[in-house]
Amino acid sequence: MPIHEQNLIRPENIVTNENLEIDGIDVSGHWSTFIESRVVTDYNEAMEDEIAALPGGEYIHRCWQCGSCTNACTVNAVNEDFNPRFWIYLIRMGMESELLRDKDIIWQCVSCNKCTYACPRDVNPEGVMKATAHWLEKKGHTPKSPSMHFDEEFSSQVIATGKIEEGRIIRGFFKRTGQPLIQDWLLEMVKRLLRGLPAKMLIHMGLANFVRPRTRNWDRARRAIEEYVEEKEAQHAEALGLNKPGPGNRGLDVDLPKQAAE
């Protein structure tokens, strides 16, 4: 399998003049094609340390740019702009504006851990992708990704009751992301599911909507986890310099008190 490299020449930097004469020679059209040079001046020297302070990003400094992660990557195979090696390079160089060009796809890592398996330096690129996606959100560069909404909905339920119930997760997720619950393919799935199901299971599934599955005597564990989440939140905010008021600075939305009261 080839290592997919990043194309450093961007289409918008290729300039061709339709009518151009230089020193009396007509160089109109493709004869005058230039590649405009890029100048990077705005290094963010704190970026690597900030991402390393978030869970998963701890070992980013070990990377020696072999590209095994990108080569093994599941998402890269369906979208060649998804390039962990290149992003790790940009982060380590502090090239923030370059990284921000790909800010809307970094969260799409599917956590298959093929990169972690392939990495010869134990960078844990999967963790770095998660840490980078969190960093982008915490810094206000991107809105909360659908994946983050899902993680928060899921974690809120686990923390509140010790268990999850999938129907509730799906409803909560669609609500958080403002999507309609009725989607053609979900309907078709439910239709096919109902086809062969015994009545006993239907009753069980119906009951799960009212009798929420929960771990008994979970309250103390719930409080302990909530305290821990708050403590970590404060640490991350400190590391990312988010304690100073500023636009877009925000923390996690794990709905702790609301869920607990329910």
Add this chain to the structure above:
Amino acid sequence: MNDMSKKKAKDKNKDYGTVAYYPGCALEGTGRAYDTSTRALAKQLGLKLDEVDNWNCCGAMEVKNIDPQIQTYLSSRVMSIAANEMGHQTVMAPCNGCYHNLKKAEYDLENNDESVEVTNRLSEKAGHQAYEAGQIETIHALDWIKQTIGEEGIKSRLKKSLKGLKIANYYGCMYTRPRHIFPEKDQGPGSESTSQPHFMDDLLEAAGAQIVDYPLKTACCGGAHTLSDSDTSTKLVVNLLQAAEASGANVIATECPTCHSGLEMHQIRAEKRYGIKTDVKVIYFTQLLGLAMGASHREVGIQENISDSLNLLQEAGLA
């Protein structure tokens, strides 16, 4: 916990006939058929499952994205109950996610001081004994059947051969990656391989099935983003389904409720959204082994699958 019992947990010659059973949340929901068939298979094989008392979610793939140490704590609580309150040496998890997270917690509690500190602190506040690395061994349902019954055992107990089925075995991501949390794998003959896993191939072949050469055994189904990035998941699943058909399979055998429901969901989504139709059936390996051991298709919950395999199984004389 004293060192004697820790030694027992690691003893490879110990008895796996009775294990602590950790079904996990998915097996109470979309993966019910996996729970039904695991219990039915245990019954057929005379193995005993002792469900972990008052278990909690292991953290799945989501909680670690809020904080990995919470996932470690959640998984450690399950292992602590199985070891300290129920006195088990082995906990068996059929779900790849649960299995992976328990293994990961075991690794972190063995190697990471912060994990130990946070787990001890949260366990104390929650009011239960903290789990210590080495107290219990976590195995997958596949390891469990392989260790207790094995290929010879399957052959000698075979009631109905799976010979009409051409099976592509799909193991998914979490059963083998990352390698370092599975120290018992890649240990030469007899052990599981992380690059070319074969336990499911071995067992289903022993049950008479024709195993096809399937190159995407450990490829990803996009399960983590099945709802949050459905288009990517659909692309990945279509790839898995089409590769299975190209390999000559009429069945994909699964060992994970997330993979299983992901394959079923996106098989339908690909058909509805993109007009890409595939006909390969998705069946849990425990359902297939259960049928081979003489359980009825109702007992192994074939009708609980979304993927409708009844006709195929009837043609093969299995239902």
